[in-house]
Amino acid sequence: MADLWRDRARQPRWLLRPGGDARPHYVVCGQEALAFHLVNTLLGTELSTGSVRVTVIVPHRRRLNEPDIRSIRGIRLIKSDRLDEDTFRAAGLAGAAGLALMRQDDVGNIHAALCAQAVEPGIRVVLRMFNGSLANGVRQLLPDCAVLSDASMAAPAFVAAALGEVTPTYFRHGGRTLHVARRVEVRPEQVVCGLADTRERNDQRVLPEDEDEADLVLAEATGQPSDVERTARRVSRDRQRRNPLRVFGRAVRSFVTRKIGIATMVVLVVIAVFGFLLSFTQPGVTLRQGLYLAVVITLSGADAGLEKNGPVQVIEVVLNLAGLALVPLITAAVVDGIVNARLALTADKAQPRREDHVVVVGLGNVGTRVMAQLHDLGIEVVAIDKDPNARGVPLAHRLGIPLIIGDAAQEETLVAASVAGCRALLVLSTDDVSNLQAALNGRSVKEDLRVVLRLFDGDFASRIQRAFNINISRSVSYLAAPSFAAALLNRAVIATIPVERHVLLIAEVPVVAGALLVGRPVGAAGQPRSVRVIALTRAGQSRPLWSPGVDERLAAGDRLTVVARRAGLSWLLKQAGPPTDPDPDTGPARGPLPTQPAPPAGEVD
Structure with missing residues (x-):
């Protein structure tokens, strides 16, 4: 407790007076990569635009392969190895708007959530959990709780990258089932909007101003043959690969x-x-x-x-x-x-020679999900992990998946996994250095090997992708952070769409009374390369109007369904929300709406 109050004494005065700042206060527990990105998202770079206060509770010791969350400016930091009632009181949880439990311990997160309920009953709680069946019980136990899994969110993106396909994103909204597809795979009347032009790997354009330039689109699934052609082709390929003669x-x-x-x-x-x-x-x-x-x-x-x-x-x-x-x-x-x-x-290393399989390195939370999904798709998998007690080892044995216990950074381990004949190498452990070494060793075995590399640092990933011609490098925490932030802020984010190393959000944004958008045309709610309006639901109605005209006037109570980058959604929330400093005599200003500048071509969302 002495450490708690000593850290508390170092904080700025405005952080110590809950009544001295009207901004919502959120408490985040954890120092892993996901917590790091979540805090950055909350602190004004993404959804909240600097309108919140954040307190972070971290253990006393930081592991070497974790980002330094202590380096983030503007947060209040508390060190404690236990998430109990005393720690939460010292963090100012009483009166807080929400609590995010980001540690990689399902049972520990549940215990912390119950302690938090004792300090602030009814608080909004977002839990990071791996066990899906346990998550359903937690939702019934806590009244206002969101249980999310970063592994389950990121796994489809890794599977799609390994197979060279579009990430399988499906969601239902306004009576329609929408999915992400290549433009050539759907009929023109099924296209809802263009998402990205991905034909140039080093010059990908997200939400291009001319939608006809986008080869990746959001489309309606109508059940027609064109919707299932790709699935049929995949099944045919898999049957050929599993030919008994071969x-x-x-x-x-x-x-x-x-x-x-x-x-x-x-x-x-x-x-x-x-x-x-x-x-x-x-x-x-x-x-x-x-x-x-x-x-x-x-x-x-x-x-x-x-x-x-x-x-x-x-x-x-x-x-x-x-x-x-x-x-x-x-x-x-x-x-x-x-x-x-x-x-x-x-000996696990004595593997027969294989062809056309996928090698998955690292059986942690993400690797286990990816391995299971590939197995469900009928893709032959070989798994590698240097820890015989890794989370995914029992599942690999249960599914009959060949398992090699060894260091993937060693070339002989990759040779034992028949990397020379595999379709793709997925390197998904939590150690950036080991991941990079495994990827480069895989390339030395097979020059044209398709590599999907998991890295934490976004800038490092971009440079590695260019310098070593690594096909795809992804950050799990970066892909999952928007969903966790939206759940904590109680935003209506319907779905997230990973596009290579960018993340697009599908969200429904209400237009409140007095907002800058009231009385303005729908076109004022969109920004090139940042926000695109795909539907408008009028006040009092349940069915949205898809592809509304840009001249349609907005009224209080209307709801906009948009595809947006994270910074673009932050801008739109401000325009559709209540005025921050209205004039009591004249009301909110009605000048031109401030614009959200389009991000540079090289920016990664």
Whole structure:
């Protein structure tokens, strides 16, 4: 407790007087990457535009592979290893607008939520949880609670990146089921709006001003054949990949070593050639009979016969020598196959050669979700983790997924996973350095390998992608932070859409009385490359008007459904919300709306 009050004494005075600042107060517990991005989102860079106060509770010790949340300016910091009632009181939870529990401990987060309820009954609580069945029970236990999983949010994006497809995002709104698709995969009348132009990997444009330039679109799922063509093609490809003849061929190739196989093939070719010669050197012997004699002579030996002509005697001598070589080769192949089989049963690293599979490195929260989803799609998976007690190890055993216990940063581990023949390598551990080393080692094994790399630092990820031509680098916490922030701020964010390394939000924004948008056209609520209005729901109505005209006038009580970047949604919330400093005599100013500048081309959302 002494540490709590000592840290409290260092804070600015306005942070210590709950009644001295009218801004909502939020408490965040945790120092992992997700908590880091969540705090940055709350502190005005994203949804709240600096209109909140944030207190962060962190443990005394910081792990080396975690971001330094202490470096964020403008937060109140409290150090405590326990999330109990005393800690929450010292953090000023009484009267706070919300609490975010971001630690990677499901049971510990539930206990902390119950302690928080004792300090501030009915407080808005957002929990980070991995166990989905446990999450359903927590929602019933706490009256105002949102239970989210960053792993389940990010896993579809990693799966889509590994397969080279669009992230499978589906949601229902206004009586329609909407999904993200390539423009060429849907009919023109199904397109709701353009999302991004992704044809140039190093120059991707999100929400381009000309929607016709977008190859990635938000479309309505109508159940017509064009909606399911891609799924049918994928099922067909998977069936071809699992062809029994191909599986048998791979099994035969993996039974013996390459050198023994080559030597055996050479001996068999010699037998075939000399069997062909026997059919010419002996009168009345057909080609089939010649091959038969060659095999018998090779396996059983031939009786010497001085009456035979010279060519036949030479052929019989060579075939006898081939027989002497063939028997040891067959013996060696059998012994080698038995030894390999025993090694495969006793050592995880003894994996057969595989092709067209996906290698998943790191079986933590995200890696486990990705492995399970790939398995559900019928994709062959090989998993790697250096910890035999990792979270996903029991699931891998239960699903029958080959598992290698080893360091993916070592090239021999990747070779054992048959990276040379895989479709993609997903490196999803929490250590940036090990992830990068595994990705580069994978590229050394296979130059054109498709690599999906998980990195925390966004700028570092962008530079790595350009410098080493890594296909895709993603940050799980960056993908999930908008949803956690929206849940904590109780915003109506319907869905999040990852577009490569950007994140778009589908949100419903109400226009309140006195807002700057009241009486203005719908076009005033949109901004190129930042906010796009896709539907308008009039006050008192339940069905939205899709693709409203830009000249439609807005009224108090209307609701706008938009696709927006995070900074763009922050701007729109200010324009649609109550005026911050209205004039008591004249009311809010009615000048031109301030614009949200379009982000630079290289900015990552």
